Amino acid sequence: MIPERLARLRQKMQELGVDTFMVTQPENRRYLSGFTGSAGVLFITQEAALIATDFRYYEQSQQEAPLFELVKIEGKFEELLPHILERLGSHKVAFEGDHLTYDAYSTYRQAVPEQIALISTKDVVRWLRAVKEPEEIEAIRKAVALTDRAFDILREMMQPGMIERELAWKLEQEMRQAGAEKLSFDVILAGGPASAMAHAKANERPLAAGQPIVIDTGCMWKGYCSDLTRTVILGEPEARFMEIYGIVRQAQERAEAHIKAGMKGNEAHKLAEEVIEQAGYGDAFGHGLGHGVGLAIHELPVLSPLSDHTLQPGMVFSVEPGIYLPGWGGVRIEDLVLLGVDGVEVLSRAKKEPVIPVR
Numbered sequence: 001m002i003p004e005r006l007a008r009l010r011q012k013m014q015e016l017g018v019d020t021f022m023v024t025q026p027e028n029r030r031y032l033s034g035f036t037g038s039a040g041v042l043f044i045t046q047e048a049a050l051i052a053t054d055f056r057y058y059e060q061s062q063q064e065a066p067l068f069e070l071v072k073i074e075g076k077f078e079e080l081l082p083h084i085l086e087r088l089g090s091h092k093v094a095f096e097g098d099h100l101t102y103d104a105y106s107t108y109r110q111a112v113p114e115q116i117a118l119i120s121t122k123d124v125v126r127w128l129r130a131v132k133e134p135e136e137i138e139a140i141r142k143a144v145a146l147t148d149r150a151f152d153i154l155r156e157m158m159q160p161g162m163i164e165r166e167l168a169w170k171l172e173q174e175m176r177q178a179g180a181e182k183l184s185f186d187v188i189l190a191g192g193p194a195s196a197m198a199h200a201k202a203n204e205r206p207l208a209a210g211q212p213i214v215i216d217t218g219c220m221w222k223g224y225c226s227d228l229t230r231t232v233i234l235g236e237p238e239a240r241f242m243e244i245y246g247i248v249r250q251a252q253e254r255a256e257a258h259i260k261a262g263m264k265g266n267e268a269h270k271l272a273e274e275v276i277e278q279a280g281y282g283d284a285f286g287h288g289l290g291h292g293v294g295l296a297i298h299e300l301p302v303l304s305p306l307s308d309h310t311l312q313p314g315m316v317f318s319v320e321p322g323i324y325l326p327g328w329g330g331v332r333i334e335d336l337v338l339l340g341v342d343g344v345e346v347l348s349r350a351k352k353e354p355v356i357p358v359r
């Protein structure tokens with residue numbers, strides 16, 4: 001796994017014309033080295049792979065990243081940096097301009113001799129991460145299964161009067177109890193008009209019958225995330241809810257049935273958008289259809305009106321159309337899917353029946 005990933009990065013480095021790649025972004029660092037700690041910098045050249053980290057992580061980095069030679073950071077990192085680059089014979093050093101802060105860059109620029117170029121790059125390792133290996137897909141499947149199970153348990157307990165935050169905690173407990181490492185993000189759980197806000201956090205509001213309730217959650221397994229949204233309603237739904245739910249579901253089913261490898265992110269988005277538009281709710285679907293999921297909850301590719309990303313076999317992403325009506329509420333249904341050569345496999349299995357009877 002790690003040697004292949006490094007080989008792919010080295011290939012990319014040759015295309016970019018850099019001799020050294022400096023990795024500071026945590027998920028990228030983990031992907032390329034195996035090191036899960038929260039501080040450390042990777043230096044990769046065509047021949048060498050170093051990890052610079054401090055006292056807290058010496059042992060851990062050696063256990064988790066055996067292919068990397070440890071460089072101990074004892075004083076200030078910027079004082080060590082020129083020595084590392086000298087030793088590696090670096091002339092053109094790529095850094096992650098979409099992660100390194102301006103302040104850190106300025107400090108490093110001052111510390112490194114002028115003749116060494118520091119070159120800003122964007123999304124290089126993130127693109128390497130977009131196509132998943134079999135082990136990564138297994139970890140995502142497990143995270144998805146833990147989330148599906150927790151959601152199906154939760155829907156059995158949901159009744160009017162229960163507090164949103166209490167339910168969010170139950171959901172978290174179910175996932176953690178079954179072995180999840182942690183949640184992949186804070187539970188989004190909103191009932192009634194608040195459900196029109198696509199990312200409303202669980203609150204002290206009690207659940208009420210007859211209102212849409214949007215629940216968006218996920219957990220992590222071996223560092224990999226899941227992401228699931230279901231919309232439910234307690235008791236007899238009004239006709240409008242069933243109409244809107246039906247449209248969102250149809251939009252999702254159309255996208256899941258027709259997304260193919262080679263398609264662009266904006267073409268995938270369109271599959272769902274056309275259904276919502278034709279039903280007269282075009283303005284009420286204000287976000288992209290989906291996003292890649294892996295070590296991070298939002299990864300490449302992006303499925304949105306502006307995305308020219310090409311969808312490739314082995315990518316895992318969400319398909320999550322929604323309709324949001326201010327003052328009324330929202331409906332979103334989100335599955336994770338795995339793209340194969342013949343289309344997508346839907347990984348999420350949580351129930352989609354929206355109506356929960358009131359006892």
Ligand code: ZN
Nearest residue numbers: 216227228229
């Ligand atoms: Zn989600």
Ligand code: ZN
Nearest residue numbers: 227318320334
């Ligand atoms: Zn999502």
